[in-house]
Amino acid sequence: MSTLGEGQQVSVRTPTYSSPSTKLTVMSTNLQVVREIIADVSLPAEIEDVILCSWRQSTRKQYDVHIRKWRQFCFQREIDFLHPVVGDVLKFLHNLFKEEGLSYSSLNTARSALACCFTDYQGREDRPLTHHVLVTKYMKGVFNCRPPAPRYAVTWDANIVLDYLALMQPLDKLSLRDLSYKLVMLMALTSGQRCNMLAGLDTKSMIKSENSFDFSITVLAKQDRPNKLFSSLRFKKYSKQELCVFNTLESYLDRTQPLRSESKLLISYVRPFKSVGVSTIGRWLKTLLGLAGIDTVMFTAHSTRAASASKASRSIPVDEILKHIGWASATTFNRYYNKPIDNSNKNAYDVAVLQ
Incomplete structure (x- = not known):
């Protein structure tokens, strides 16, 4: 050498x-x-x-x-x-x-x-x-x-997607496809986790209580290190029924119970109803983003992390966000995920005047 x-x-x-x-x-x-x-x-x-x-x-x-x-x-x-x-x-x-x-x-x-x-x-x-x-x-x-630049200068407004999810009611009338879409989006937004983490969730490591579903994590997160492991995920009840991830997950488990042949939480909505991988979950998220009116040419499934964390930062301390998602420091959050929210889909004053 x-x-x-x-x-x-x-x-x-x-x-x-x-x-x-x-x-x-x-x-x-x-x-x-x-x-x-x-x-x-x-x-x-x-x-x-x-x-x-x-x-x-x-x-x-x-x-x-x-x-x-x-x-x-x-x-x-x-x-x-x-x-x-x-x-x-x-x-x-x-x-x-x-x-x-x-x-x-x-x-x-x-x-x-x-x-x-x-x-x-x-x-x-x-x-x-x-x-x-x-x-x-x-x-x-x-x-x-050639200075590195973040993929997104802004992120989409999570309220747009939440408004669309709220319309996907009642749960027992949704097709299994739509129920799957709603569940993965609510899980992605409320947890701030990557698709690989959602794909790794297993009913064998799930504990249901009166107000939450708790999952022990059996896969390594990207940010996991020998001295810092992200060990669990919790999906709690929410007061707004139409946006409650607990109720949606409960309905999903009831609907898929007779179809299951394995223990992974998320399964395909078509025969033979096998567990789905990272790419499929990403496709479900991106499809729902498109249905809600988000520009899917610009934003991918991974953008749910930035949209979720950016919205949460408006009302809770950064330390709570880091703990919830599993980031070690605020540097990662501020550099890659804390983005201005793109409100271009809303009628701003100047647009309203010119229309």
Whole structure:
């Protein structure tokens, strides 16, 4: 690995591609690459498996994209993809920046993916090549040239969706599809959680009391860390019956009871009524947003977190929001989720005059 010492010049040569252990394998993934590297440490397979679990599934998918690109980049230029020089890494990152137009955030993900390949698992070197001083400076330059921007400058008015949900009554007259839509939207708004958290809810870990449904969380939240776990979700009764998530969930459980063949809370509203995944829940949320009149070209299912948290911040302290959703600090909330509410759908004074 190349390091920069005082008075040293940085090599940007292209080494000969000759190592049989680093030949391009089209179907190789991030985990296979890392497993090959860890194999040099001569660990039992069971220990390797646990080490590989340090990357969550979503992270693996993100990394795989960039590692495949890196392999292809190296193959075309006859570079040893596990033992490049710093100039090769910079050329690859610059290709992603210039040719593919990647943002700072995406480029940082690519850098982290490469770090998996370049890490010395024997512990002989403290830092991988991706932390070379020139790579660090390059990333800072990317940040200055193309500053990261939040996806949404504003968020939609939760009252618009709540008004639509209030019309979806009575519950026993709704189709199972509409009941499912209403439930997931109320759960998303009142919990502020991601789709993967809702998809992981299980009736086996559910406790019903007079005024609430409590779920023990059996999946890891994105913000979970070894010293901070989000352990439970509670859906409480609300005074307005038409917006009560407790009543809606109770009705949903009664309706789906004879259809269930598994314990996951949310199931499909069509045969064979199997449990639904993250993408399906996201589609349900986005569909209901569209029905309520929200611009679904601009806003995705994930926007429910910002809309929910932004509305709650108008009436309760930020500390309560952080505790409820599971954020560690107000920085995340203020940077990504606390947005001005878009009232463009309402008749402002100037619009009313001009109409």
